[in-house]
Amino acid sequence: MNIVGYRLAFISFLISVLAKEYSSMYSSKSFVKNIHSFFNVRKLIIVCSLLPVFVNAKIDNTTIANEDFLQCKVNLVERAESSGFSSYITETVIGNISPIKRVIALDKKQPEFTQTFEQYIKARVTDYHVRVGKNKLKQNKELFDRLEKQYGVPRQYLVSFWGLETVFGKHKGKMSVLNSLATLACDERRSEFFTLELLNLFTLIETEQVSVEQLQGSWAGAMGHMQFMPTAFLKYAIDGDNDGKVDIWKSEIDALTTAANYLNQIGWQSKERWGREVKLPENFAFDKIAFDQYYPLDYFKSLGVKKMNKQSLPIYDIQAELYLPSGHKGPAFLLYPNFNVIMTWNLSKSYALSVGLLANKLAGAKGLEFLQKEQTKEKPYSVAQMKSLQSQLNSLGFETGKPDGIWGPKSRQAIRSFQLKNQLVADGYPNTDVFSTMDAN
Numbered sequence: 001m002n003i004v005g006y007r008l009a010f011i012s013f014l015i016s017v018l019a020k021e022y023s024s025m026y027s028s029k030s031f032v033k034n035i036h037s038f039f040n041v042r043k044l045i046i047v048c049s050l051l052p053v054f055v056n057a058k059i060d061n062t063t064i065a066n067e068d069f070l071q072c073k074v075n076l077v078e079r080a081e082s083s084g085f086s087s088y089i090t091e092t093v094i095g096n097i098s099p100i101k102r103v104i105a106l107d108k109k110q111p112e113f114t115q116t117f118e119q120y121i122k123a124r125v126t127d128y129h130v131r132v133g134k135n136k137l138k139q140n141k142e143l144f145d146r147l148e149k150q151y152g153v154p155r156q157y158l159v160s161f162w163g164l165e166t167v168f169g170k171h172k173g174k175m176s177v178l179n180s181l182a183t184l185a186c187d188e189r190r191s192e193f194f195t196l197e198l199l200n201l202f203t204l205i206e207t208e209q210v211s212v213e214q215l216q217g218s219w220a221g222a223m224g225h226m227q228f229m230p231t232a233f234l235k236y237a238i239d240g241d242n243d244g245k246v247d248i249w250k251s252e253i254d255a256l257t258t259a260a261n262y263l264n265q266i267g268w269q270s271k272e273r274w275g276r277e278v279k280l281p282e283n284f285a286f287d288k289i290a291f292d293q294y295y296p297l298d299y300f301k302s303l304g305v306k307k308m309n310k311q312s313l314p315i316y317d318i319q320a321e322l323y324l325p326s327g328h329k330g331p332a333f334l335l336y337p338n339f340n341v342i343m344t345w346n347l348s349k350s351y352a353l354s355v356g357l358l359a360n361k362l363a364g365a366k367g368l369e370f371l372q373k374e375q376t377k378e379k380p381y382s383v384a385q386m387k388s389l390q391s392q393l394n395s396l397g398f399e400t401g402k403p404d405g406i407w408g409p410k411s412r413q414a415i416r417s418f419q420l421k422n423q424l425v426a427d428g429y430p431n432t433d434v435f436s437t438m439d440a441n
Ligand SMILES: [Ca+2]
Pocket: 239, 240, 241, 242, 243, 244, 245, 246, 247, 251, 254
């Protein structure tokens, strides 16, 4: 709708409201009500007299946003033309694209509080996921037999991803992927990433691997049962049910086969697990390990790290990193290279842990032993607290990068150094000791 359209629509809306108020004033039998209605009309008239300014201001903002988007579409057309796309893409497909405001809001949304690890896992690795997941394993036994043989990815991982991405296909997303991706491509923050995804989506359309009508997905452009982005679709899609077409929305077989192929191609080690929950000895030598860094499994053995049943770790030539998602008072994990494969799918350690833990449960394990025995001892910290801790660490020379409120590798490293310097348990976690020691500094 253009500006004139907006104004006309708004004026007709006002007239209808006024007419409604006016008619109710005269049809109403109660005098008191009439008086109220009279004042309501007055209020409306006063509001109306203020409206031109307000409406104009609003229209101007929308216009600016629309102009930006139109300019962005012109750039997209140029880019698509220079990449050799047909006029169907440059005129029809791009021509029909429109921005979705909600996508930007969702993309900018930041939680006030960081979920604790326990909260995160409990919300995702649920009894429902385990029960339905186990049924899916039974129902699709032959498919998983085949996928394991062909791609070397154990079935419980495929079902775990499926459960976590879309609750086994229940929530595949209903937004227009073209509009979502275009909205994000035309936003300055991650423009190049989403522009490339959009161009790859054009390739999928141009080569008739997908039709425009199919393209529903998440607000960030992830599609189908396993929530693939266009680039992953383009590179790894497999027609698992051999009907001549890859349909990751309707064909569970196509979606799961594509996921198995993807994990295989990005380096899944078929004979290895993702990692394991471990027991640290009392007074573990935190000064002897850095986080987000691999060491031979033997090294952890020499530091007294054990399996949860207190038996020694296996003799196996593998690299591992130690991860304490809620510090030394919470569970401890050794992460193996497959964990990084999971993180290629989604770059979040908590997400990757939920994939691993759900996979374990689907394969019959009891789940996280620590959470069954212990209560949460750490309270969630707020994003604001974390940001201020990061800038305090920066000013003391423990470099965390630009404060963002996220507990990432740099922050872990900086907190660990700060803890070592202040004779605290060097677990890299922003616990109450860290906050209070910093405040006393
Ligand atoms: Ca197919």
